[in-house]
Amino acid sequence: MELHIVxxxxxxxxxxxxRQLRDAILTGRLAPGEQVPPSRLLATQLGLSRKTVSEAYSRLTLDKLLVGQIGSGTFVNTPAEAKPKPKRFESQDLAAGKLIEHWLNQSFPLSMRHIGPETRSQYDFQGGIPVRRQFPQEEWRQCVLYGLRQSSNSSGFYAETEGLPALREAIARHVSFARGVQCTASDVLVTNGAQQALDLIARVLVEPGSVVAVEDPGYPPARMLFAAQGANVVGVPVDNEGMQVDRIPDGTRLIYVTPAHQFPLGMPMSADRREALLERARELRAIVIEDDYDSEFRYEGRPLDSLQSLDVDGLVAFVGTFSKTINPELRVGYVIAPPAIRRAMTIVKGLSDWHTPTMTQWAMTKFIDEGYLQKHIRRCHGIYVARREKLHAAFNGDLQPWMRAVPTNAGFHLAAEMTAEVDMTQLLRLARRVDVALYTLDEFYYEAKPQPALFFGYGAIESLDIEVALGRVATILTELSQ
Structure with a gap:
């Protein structure tokens, strides 16, 4: 046969x-089973050396496009019949199928999920995201380089599970200064974010059937984490003074609260309620988790002492994070663990991940010791003050007929209760049409009936955009009212 090769x-x-023979085979011009000319003959027809053609045939044979048959010649390979793919187990086929399906049905609240640039609205009030434009990139770069140098000089063995001594010392100084926490470096356990701190406490204290009390509304990832350990999670209502301590059930062994800045409503827990909570924990012999996630940012009044600083019985675990002050991607948190559970938590962390990455720990240590953290907090505080004032101006102005802000004096999010009847689903849908992302508080409620309210995070939205976005929201509310 003759081949058209140029x-x-x-x-x-x-x-x-x-390449030309390969294209002919792949496009079907050379059919499976068809014989190709002997290398000597094709070389003569093309005016090439036999070695050149033989080399091309060898490459096609390695690609399994040609196959040689002794005594017969070289043929286009006939692909074997495709074997049917074996049926792989689906989640429902496994012995743990129901548990897997349970997790597949779980989800984080919309206001806390990762949002890609392709779905992010121009004006987005997502919560939990600190200001990014003011991040001290140059100072952080110096700290990371310092961390790399320190790591390169390390022994190459695993580091201390509790965290580097230098970072634990820096954290102890920081929380003592910023929140009045009573601790030394030996009380600090460095974790991969606050979420791991909650996980470690749950692993140590919770077993199937254990009663865990959480605020309702409250922080869903904490509630979901406790339930994952088999806990009987009980939602305790909150009022304008915080968790209603007298509603904490008997038999509770773990209590989760956000006393400095109740999540998501925002009010601080009153001094009387704090004393009552500690007394109730003493009666129950229960551990209290004080999640102090963003109280470094305060705007008015004297800051209340941390719950941990009032604890004389060693029942409060103070959990903090640098995700809200610096960057959520950093994943560095800590827990000031009470003596009764500190050693057990350290063992459990060692089983979980040995230790938090040391390079990041060294960088964080220098960031604190050089004063960059406090400088960054002061810079962000000024920005949040301006944004907060913009929100309050709208609540007291164009938005006043429909909502009012829940009083708060810390953090970088606000909750606004609806004071007029509004179709919330319609409001959110119409806001998205004009590139404004709003979020309700519905997903933060557990057992209590959700109250009509909106969640306004102001870390991710620029100050100049707040007035524009809320102006569009006011227009939508006016149209819905009419």
């Missing part, structure tokens, strides 16, 4: 033959 020039001759 040789151009004198370079890569074998490659030219190979």
């Amino acid at each position: 040789i151009e020039g004198s370079k890569d001759l074998a490659g030219q033959v190979y």
